[in-house]
Amino acid sequence: MTSLALHGVRGGLGRSALLAALGYALQGMGERVLLIDLCPSNLLGLHFNLPLDTSEGWALAEREGRPASDAVYEVLDGLCLLPFGNLPGSSRHLVPDALAWRARQAELAEQFDWVLFDLPQPLADSAVNGIETDVRVLVAEAEMASHLLLGRRPVEHYDMLLVNRYDPASRLQSDLLMVWRDLFGERLPIQVVHRDEAFLEALACKAPLGHYAPQSLACRDVQSLAVRCLTRRGP
């Protein structure tokens, strides 16, 4: 089993959507995938057509003393989802217990090939004291804020740099990408996902990208990302 998490240099980069599309692509290649939503905003399920008022989730199960596996939803054969759950009150700033999750990963190992974590932003910010996964992908957008924040991070800690919403017609974006290839090209492989309306429309239709627009350019880029992840698959 291999675990993967998308870390963002900042919030609002579309990591949930990317994770959903990646999970769908991996399932399409025959892997057994489990997506775990660690964000209190509980939005990952909406990418897979979960009803809006679903309140079940691992945090709710934990609060009520049930095992977390109670809250697993099966989306497709080989694609499962564990939402956060609707917690009442102000206990939304729950920091996931890293040790507990490591133990849970071990018990999930025999049932799934891939476990994908959707990390909330404050957690994704800190490289340490967070959930340790086998594959760590750093997500950024080719714009100045990302560039500045990227400079503050230790890039050696990550396995891949994913540039989201890339538009080659924008001079700033193509120049920044060139600079990043120059700076990080040796140490960090770069994967580009193009800006595509289909990505935005997919959530509007509550479907993962690979299901909503299988012919789009963004879907092909995500499949390329999935293949690269497969090469980093653990034993």
Place this chain on the structure above:
Amino acid sequence: MTLTPLSAYTWFTARGARLPVAWLFTLGVWLAFLFLRLESPAWQALLAERQRLYPQLSGKRPSLGDPLRLLIQSLWLLVRRQPVARTTGPGRRAWGAVRLRLRGVGQVGRHYRGLLIDALHRVPARYRASAFRHEASARLRGLSVLARRVFYSVLTVCAASLALLCVTEPFGYLAQLMFICLLLGIAMLVRHMPGRFPTLMLIVLSTIISCRYLWWRYTSTLNWNDTTDLVFGVILLAAETYSWFVLILGYIQTSWPLQRKPANLPANPQHWPTVDLLIPTYNEDLSVVRTTVLAALGLDWPRECLRIYILDDGRRDAFRAFADEAGVGYIVRPDSKHAKAGNLNHALGVTDSELIAIFDCDHVPVRSFLQMTVGWFLKDPKLALVQTPHHFFSPDPFERNLGSFRRRPNEGELFYGLIQDGNDMWNAAFFCGSCAVLRRTALESIGGFAVETVTEDAHTALRMHRQGWSSAYLSIPQAAGLATESLSAHIGQRIRWARGMVQIFRTDNPLFGRGLSLFQRVCYANAMLHFLAGLPRLIFLTAPLAFLLLHAYIIYAPALMILLYVLPHMIHASLTNSRMQGKYRQTFWGEVYETVLAWYIARPTTVALFAPKKGKFNVTAKGGLMEQAQFDWRIAQPYLWLAALNVVGLGFAVWRLFTGPTAEIGTVIVSSLWVIYNLLIIGAAVAVAAEVRQVRRAHRVQMRLPAGLVLASGHAYPCTLVDYSDGGVGLQVQQGLELKPGEQVRLLLNRGQREFAFQACVTRTVGQHVGLVFHALDQQQRIDLVHCTFARADAWLGWSEQHEVERPLRSLIDVLKLGGVGYLRLFEHMPPWLRARLRPLRTLALWLASYWPRTPRAIPSMNPVDRDA
């Protein structure tokens, strides 16, 4: 409507058969259903494919000759090897089952032949690994130098005397027959072995046979008693000696192509030499030069080490403005003496880099050109020249008019693919005027580019070789340009080359003079002698007429003996050339190219041979867009006269067959076969003169590149770029993507790791194929577009992948068929009164041709040339 016993009659009458014919065929169909069980799945599958397998019968009105056509085509399909089809559907499998059942014996024979060919394929590897070889080489190394020399000289003397014996020993019929069968058997076995040594073996066999043939001609076939016989015989013998000479020199020249690889540059770009890139131009359009300059700006070379100059002999302001805009140099000179060579010499005086790269204004370099070529200059301080192939991305007149673009190698591929590579082995590769890099000090040592002859490029290289400089050739296409537009332009260009080469032969003969090695002399001499082929070719085209019209025995020997000597000579030459040149020129196509040029280069070369300074024969090039299909009467005129003469000769042959002495029948038949062969070759030359309509000005280059398309709505789709040109591109999109003409889109193209977006407009959509045109691109975007398309490092590398596999016999049949097609095209372009007279002849010819079996085609054509027409 399917064919069943009940519907057979209506089936035939619906297709327009006359009543008695329909009755007869219906009876035939009933008998077929009764005895052959046509309702079984195997037969039904066959009937389902009948339009593809019997193309001459589909769409035709059923007539009495059809059963015979059916029979001939069925026999042909059973015997012929099928071309590879894409899918094995149930129809094909059923057909395969039927074939298998009916061809047991053929199957067994083929199986054993396959085993033999496999064994022959493994012979070189087994020899290399064998104990005999290891032992022998160990023994040889153990000998002293003197002993080895003695051994080799004894071996040489034995081989030479054996060869002399083979060549000069006169044989009777039986002995000659056995001799040629033996050598042919060896050749047929050897040609399946891969590697260079079997090629040398084939060369040796062919040389023995050809030398023997020539010896026999000189000693036994001249009739000294009769003056006419003697005169004609000597003329023919001189022509044959010329072609024998060219054959042998050609073998020497191309026996071991060097296949040089690019040399590495030092790791630090600071140590890379400075290069001046010169683009001479005179009266060409700016759009043509623009692409070249933009591609040159994208060469992978440190910017401070590369200086680009436009050398404008036309002194045009538009070019100066463009040069300023693009940031390249612009050089003019006060006069226009000595055309291109003078232009280059003037530029030599005002520039100062170590190396000079020269490009014709329409040859677009790819980004890796300098990195591939300059390495050798640093490796070898005496290297003066690195030449790369002239690659054309548009069809030349032969390919365009015969429809063979990218399916067969074109005329220039033999020279740039094999001959220059062979020259490189002997350090005799010469400058071809463009797509090359030269060393400045070498040019200065010979006083600049040569200006005395019309082909100043070869002359410059010859002078550099004489001074002791060496040259190199890299057979990787690193630039591409436009081929000649029309047949008259093509012939004009070749006349200029022929005249220039013969001028060099007269004024600066490579066989004499100092500074050249023996093999360099051989290679240069062959290059020049090649252009003297006009007169000998004309002699060959008219030789049999000497006997048929004038009853002169040009070859004074019995017909059977002639066949026993001539056929092996031709067969071995074709086999060896097919082995050595098959990838670069299909067998027998050389005859067509030579025939087309023969008349036109005969006079200039003969004049230049005797008076090098005189002679001004220039066919004015028509050039330009071919508005409609036309027949170039002016160019074809000499060949029509030759064809008419040969037809008269054929008439005489028929007369002699009926009224001449019986002893001469063999000779008459051999002569008429020769005349028919000549007629078909002339027909092929006439076919090239029928110019095909050229639809567009900007030539489309076919290539598959991954690309992306972003619509105005923000949706993006992957697609494939299938062709591009100066004006726009063609894309293949996925199924289901609908685009409307006039829609604004953005095209995403890659160049290495960078991606570019270009604003474009949809012009038309045909199924999955979409045409785009670019409107408002600024200068930088235009540069980027050229870099993504024309200037890709791998742009021209896969050009020969779509070539059909070369098979000598099939090639011969193609050329002969082309002869027939040529006469048909001639008929179509004739003035109406003549056409009316000759129509019955044409109808007769077409009726006879309808009985000829056809090979069904499995794969449709992807040629954009076909798509345009």
